[in-house]
Amino acid sequence: MYMMKRRSGLSTIKFVKNNKKKVFIVVISLTICIMCMYIVNFMLQSIKESGKxxxxxxxxxxxxxxxxxxxxxxxxxxxxxxxxxxxxxxxxxxxxxxxxxxxxxxxxxxxxxxxxxxxxxxxxxxxxxxxxxxxxxxxxxxxxxxxxxxxxxxxxxxxxxxxxxxxxxxxxxxxxxxxxxxxxxxxxxxxxxxxxxxxxxxxxxxxxxxxxxxxxxxxxxxxxxxxxxxxxxxxxxxxxxxxxxxxxxxxxDREVGNIIDSIVDYMFLGVAILVAFAILILFISFIRERQNELCLYRSIGFSRGDIYILMMKELGFMFGLSVVLSVIATYGMMVFMKAVMFVPRGLICAYYYPDSIIAIIAMLVLILGILQLPVIYTISRIRTVDKMED
Known part of the structure; x- marks a missing residue:
């Protein structure tokens, strides 16, 4: 029973409550990046749609x-x-x-x-x-x-x-x-x-x-x-x-389609690299500030695996919330742009682009994969409180 209470203390919600500002920065940054990527793709792909x-x-x-x-x-x-x-x-x-x-x-x-x-x-x-x-x-x-x-x-x-x-x-x-x-x-x-x-x-x-x-x-x-x-x-x-x-x-395809596809591919790649770098730097600063907290968890009996799972849950929460918010914001923006920019000009557009969605998911998976490095490195160096004092 005592161990169950201790394990229940590793709560993602507590982390969010105690780090609202930092979580907000990560979530909003990812949300804006995802939304901008898809909206730019939406506008460029409308050129292809109108040419059909x-x-x-x-x-x-x-x-x-x-x-x-x-x-x-x-x-x-x-x-x-x-x-x-x-x-x-x-x-x-x-x-x-x-x-x-x-x-x-x-x-x-x-x-x-x-x-x-x-x-x-x-x-x-x-x-x-x-x-x-x-x-x-x-x-x-x-x-x-x-x-x-x-x-x-x-x-x-x-x-x-x-x-x-x-x-x-x-x-x-x-x-x-x-x-x-x-x-x-x-x-x-x-x-x-x-x-x-x-x-x-x-x-x-x-x-x-x-x-x-x-x-x-x-x-x-x-x-x-x-x-x-x-x-x-x-x-x-x-x-x-x-x-x-x-x-x-x-x-x-030669004059329009291939050019648009290349622009979208390079845009996604560039944004993925920039976002991955920015999130990596931000996340490393998070981990450094939490060094004592993580050592305390280790001291009271939590394993490195428990701490790893906790940190993955925290990342999963931030990324998941970003995806949900970006979907809502992006859909609303596309509906607005269609009504204001496309319909009055007789242009054709579509909301659903599977290849772009897959590319964005791949970007998020890539970023999560990169963030494994500081997480694993930090966990491998966690010491208990008594060893920190030695």
């Missing part, structure tokens, strides 16, 4: 291809300008006929395109969208699943309809001019769309465009258009621009 409609939804229905004369099999050497233009036109028509003969392809346009624009928290996305004839627009919008929810469809040159998310993101209203700083009053927004692919469609205004492309409507089964082109005798080269699911994903 461009990488996944647009190529699922429509592929854009800008092919060189070499790929089309045109040689204009020795031709006059008129002859070259005619030869290229004929090859394009031949290419379209071959492509439309493929069962999985619904329709092919060769047309001017206009860049859509999504402004993100950091950076911006540009993506191609078609400028068609007035009579072609309803069929195209129906094919991609875009619905007109406000205004009207284009009826004359230089009119466009635009996805509601893109309008919100850029602060547009029906009647505004699209990218006025680029096109002046070249393209007027006459309607608002609801779609899952940041849809933009309209009519050309002269030759104001972001390029001429083959716009290929397909049944959703084509991931790599190169394989389809090979079957009809067309081999692409490095001068061509292809925007299908494979190529868009590769470009996106």
């Amino acid at each position: 409609p461009i990488c996944e939804n647009i190529p699922r229905k429509v592929i854009y291809a800008r092919l060189s004369n070499k790929t089309l099999g045109v040689s204009t050497q020795g031709m006059t300008e008129e002859e070259a233009t005619e030869a290229i036109r004929n090859k394009r028509e031949e290419f379209i006929n071959k492509l439309e003969s493929v069962d999985r392809i619904r329709n092919v346009y060769y047309t001017q395109c206009l860049n859509g624009l999504i402004r993100n928290v950091v950076g911006e996305y540009w993506y191609n969208q078609p400028l068609l004839d007035v009579e072609e627009i309803p069929d195209y919008l129906d094919f991609i699943g875009a619905k007109l929810i406000l205004g009207r469809l284009p009826q004359t040159d230089g009119e466009i309809v635009l996805d509601s998310v893109v309008m919100k993101n850029n602060g547009y209203q029906v009647g505004d001019y699209y990218l006025k700083d680029v096109w002046d009053e070249g393209f007027k927004i006459v309607g608002e769309l609801e779609s899952d692919s940041y849809a933009l469609c309209g009519t050309a205004n002269g030759f104001m465009n972001s390029g001429w492309y083959f716009v290929i409507e397909h049944d959703g089964s084509i991931q790599d258009i190169d394989k389809v082109l090979e079957k009809i005798g067309v081999n692409t080269c490095e001068d061509d621009v292809i925007e299908d699911a494979i190529h868009v994903k590769q470009d996106y």
